[in-house]
Amino acid sequence: MFFFLSMLAMTDLVLSTSGVPKTLSIFWLGAREITFPGCLTQMFFLHYTFVLDSAILMAMAFDRYVAICSPLRYATILTPKTISKIAVGISFRSFCIILPDVFLLTRLPFCKTRIIPHTYCEHIGVARLACADISINIWYGFCVPIMTVISDVILIAVSYTLILCAVFRLPSRDARQKALGTCGSHVCVILMFYTPAFFSILAHRFGHNVSRTFHIMFANLYVVIPPALNPVVYGVKTKQIRDKVILLFSTKRT
Numbered sequence: 001m002f003f004f005l006s007m008l009a010m011t012d013l014v015l016s017t018s019g020v021p022k023t024l025s026i027f028w029l030g031a032r033e034i035t036f037p038g039c040l041t042q043m044f045f046l047h048y049t050f051v052l053d054s055a056i057l058m059a060m061a062f063d064r065y066v067a068i069c070s071p072l073r074y075a076t077i078l079t080p081k082t083i084s085k086i087a088v089g090i091s092f093r094s095f096c097i098i099l100p101d102v103f104l105l106t107r108l109p110f111c112k113t114r115i116i117p118h119t120y121c122e123h124i125g126v127a128r129l130a131c132a133d134i135s136i137n138i139w140y141g142f143c144v145p146i147m148t149v150i151s152d153v154i155l156i157a158v159s160y161t162l163i164l165c166a167v168f169r170l171p172s173r174d175a176r177q178k179a180l181g182t183c184g185s186h187v188c189v190i191l192m193f194y195t196p197a198f199f200s201i202l203a204h205r206f207g208h209n210v211s212r213t214f215h216i217m218f219a220n221l222y223v224v225i226p227p228a229l230n231p232v233v234y235g236v237k238t239k240q241i242r243d244k245v246i247l248l249f250s251t252k253r254t
Helices: 002-029 036-069 071-077 080-106 123-127 135-168 173-206 212-233 235-253
Strands: none
Touching: 002 036, 002 080, 002 212, 036 071, 036 080, 036 123, 036 135, 036 173, 080 123, 080 135, 123 135, 135 173, 173 212
16 A cells, blocks of 8 residues: 555656646746647646556555455565556556557647647647547547546446445444545545546536636646645555655665
8 A cells, every 4th residue: 555655646746747837837927838749748647647546546446455355365465576566557558548649649730720728738629729530539538548447436446345345244343443444545535536537527528508717727626636635635644654765765774
């Protein structure tokens, strides 16, 4: 869990860094221009960190499942080698899913207006500026990442269903509360991550009367609020991570 929390913190940092500085420069300095390579780079890291965040939450749900349903086998199932494979696997999966977006945009000719109605570059928003057929962009940019996130949500739901079944079979009430307490922070982070995301998707799909300004402001808050609140939710574990890192380096020095 400490390793996955470290990955979540690094991913949240990249997510915020990819969008917030440019947004602030637009509002404070009036810097309303971005190069095409810079736009592609920003788009890649924004989408990549979003998909990776979802995969990390899925890995954390699996960690909680093993810790509660098979506590005696926890150390043998989630060995450092296995954890490393999971980390590399979800990172590589996210990279392979988002990288085609870059090539799908570079193939398009841009001969119309080049004004993006947003504070940061996102795949479909940039594709709509092209004067060519973007049906492939729409299909890939919407279906593939969304289906990936939906599969993560399904696996998280399955993990917590099995966790609840195991918890309610415990004979002691204190044991049940202790087991559920270990999942409380993770559940809060899941709700903070997925609830605004699905609300934004539904608003884009069905909220035809919702103003564009609301969509833009909500998208910016989504990039800022969850990464800012995650350290608060995991405040206790963050201190434990810091203590373990300090202990690790102090041990190496001695």
